[in-house]
Amino acid sequence: MKLAYEKPVINKLRSGLMNKFGWSPAYARKVRTNIDGVSIDDLVERYGSPLFVYSERTARQRYRQMYNAFSTRYPNVQFGWSYKTNYLQAVCALMHQEGAIAEVVSAMEYDKARALGMPGDQIIFNGPHKPYAALEKAVSEGAVINIDHLDEIVDLETIAKKLGRTVHVGMRLNLDAGIYPQWSRFGFNLESGQALDAVKRMASGGKLKLNGLHCHIGTFIMDPQAYAREVEKMVKFGYEIEDAFGFGMEYLDIGGGFPSQSRLKGVYLPPEVAIPNIDEYAETITTALSHALKPGDFPKLIIESGRALIDEAGYLVTTVVATKRLVDGTRAYVADAGVNLLFTAFWYKFNVELDREAGGVNETSVIYGPLCMNIDAIDEGIQLPPLKRGARLIFSPVGAYNNTQWLQFIEYRPNVVLVTTNGEVEVIREAEDLSDIQRRERLPKHLELLKKA
Numbered sequence: 001m002k003l004a005y006e007k008p009v010i011n012k013l014r015s016g017l018m019n020k021f022g023w024s025p026a027y028a029r030k031v032r033t034n035i036d037g038v039s040i041d042d043l044v045e046r047y048g049s050p051l052f053v054y055s056e057r058t059a060r061q062r063y064r065q066m067y068n069a070f071s072t073r074y075p076n077v078q079f080g081w082s083y084k085t086n087y088l089q090a091v092c093a094l095m096h097q098e099g100a101i102a103e104v105v106s107a108m109e110y111d112k113a114r115a116l117g118m119p120g121d122q123i124i125f126n127g128p129h130k131p132y133a134a135l136e137k138a139v140s141e142g143a144v145i146n147i148d149h150l151d152e153i154v155d156l157e158t159i160a161k162k163l164g165r166t167v168h169v170g171m172r173l174n175l176d177a178g179i180y181p182q183w184s185r186f187g188f189n190l191e192s193g194q195a196l197d198a199v200k201r202m203a204s205g206g207k208l209k210l211n212g213l214h215c216h217i218g219t220f221i222m223d224p225q226a227y228a229r230e231v232e233k234m235v236k237f238g239y240e241i242e243d244a245f246g247f248g249m250e251y252l253d254i255g256g257g258f259p260s261q262s263r264l265k266g267v268y269l270p271p272e273v274a275i276p277n278i279d280e281y282a283e284t285i286t287t288a289l290s291h292a293l294k295p296g297d298f299p300k301l302i303i304e305s306g307r308a309l310i311d312e313a314g315y316l317v318t319t320v321v322a323t324k325r326l327v328d329g330t331r332a333y334v335a336d337a338g339v340n341l342l343f344t345a346f347w348y349k350f351n352v353e354l355d356r357e358a359g360g361v362n363e364t365s366v367i368y369g370p371l372c373m374n375i376d377a378i379d380e381g382i383q384l385p386p387l388k389r390g391a392r393l394i395f396s397p398v399g400a401y402n403n404t405q406w407l408q409f410i411e412y413r414p415n416v417v418l419v420t421t422n423g424e425v426e427v428i429r430e431a432e433d434l435s436d437i438q439r440r441e442r443l444p445k446h447l448e449l450l451k452k453a
């Protein structure tokens with residue numbers, strides 16, 4: 001067979017020398033032949049490429065580790081699974097089986113939780129857009145409602161009047177916990193007095209009873225002390241409004257935001273070093289609570305963690321469909337998955353593993369996705385050995401925010417499988433075909449030109 005000609009390139013090798021980014025990885029290889037004992041080859045043969053693969057074992061381990069970290073330090077803990085992080089039914093069901101209730105931020109997510117069998121009183125309804133009909137349904141089904149803005153107070157009062165009873169509600173706060181830029185667009189600001197004004201408004205209306213406080217200070221929070229500041233402020237405010245209006249706080253919902261073990265772009269240290277252990281968060285938060293709360297007072301501590309529970313359980317298996325040399329000499333690969341499937345590529349630097357050993361010296365390479373769009377690059381500087389068309393690259397962690405924010409854009413969305421704790425493989429979302437793309441479209445009669453021809 002005649003080999004294809006490839007223009008020679010001269011690359012500087014940095015083998016053995018230490019530089020700002022650590023030891024040169026010129027010969028380092030990361031190889032993953034299987035996921036929880038199921039070979040990558042087998043998976044691709046049976047379910048195609050690209051392929052999302054979830055590890056049930058890892059998801060359950062992460063949940064138990066985090067839940068134990070909090071529940072061994074505080075007597076009244078409830079997890080709420082953040083649907084937006086990953087609302088594949090199998091993932092939500094797994095989290096519910098572990099003991100989490102549902103945390104939803106839209107009518108669609110509320111419907112999803114109900115369709116999965118979660119009763120209304122096992123659902124926390126957050127978010128800035130709760131359409132009136134959805135809100136009314138959630139109230140009548142006993143959901144926990146965390147109010148985002150004044151207009152929602154008006155809606156809830158209307159609903160309370162219609163139902164002829166007082167409605168229990170929580171409110172979302174935003175506050176300065178030392179995380180900047182501060183998220184101030186959700187809920188009521190604490191320091192400016194906005195939150196207190198909203199409580200006064202609820203008290204004077206006489207139809208709503210505030211029984212909980214909610215706050216979510218951001219995402220990928222790497223400083224446990226930020227949560228300590230958050231809970232201190234929430235508890236203090238809770239006691240203030242209890243004294244002033246008689247509203248007792250039955251729960252403190254501190255949101256999510258705990259980081260996963262992924263590497264953020266621009267963070268110099270590896271996740272094992274940069275990211276505190278979950279026990280450090282639990283210890284800091286529960287210690288702050290024990291100082292702030294009155295003796296014997298243990299309001300329910302609700303935690304709405306998303307990313308930290310599921311990210312590590314998700315992998316994306318991809319295949320190199322083309323190899324290229326860019327005009328500046330950079331080695332480039334085109335993979336069959338790109339930012340259409342990996343929304344988090346915009347801020348994560350993924351672990352990229354090969355499914356087998358590959359010979360040759362590593363080279364700084366770029367991995368593009370399949371989209372005919374310039375932005376579709378999933379790694380813009382990775383050390384890889386020379387790869388051939390057909391080589392497989394496994395990206396992780398990808399379990400959080402990708403299967404919800406993926407795009408139906410240019411390509412079909414692929415199969416998603418779960419490797420169960422006993423090593424079986426279950427399809428949890430089938431690959432799409434043209435019928436999924438066109439199911440909702442309608443072609444007006446006068447445009448049916450091709451069909452007539």
Ligand SMILES: Cc1ncc(COP(=O)(O)O)c(C=O)c1O
Binds near residue numbers: 085127
């Ligand atoms: C209200 C609320 N709770 C929980 C979460 C989950 O956050 P994370 O995945 O960072 O834990 C989010 C995500 O933005 C959120 O908005």
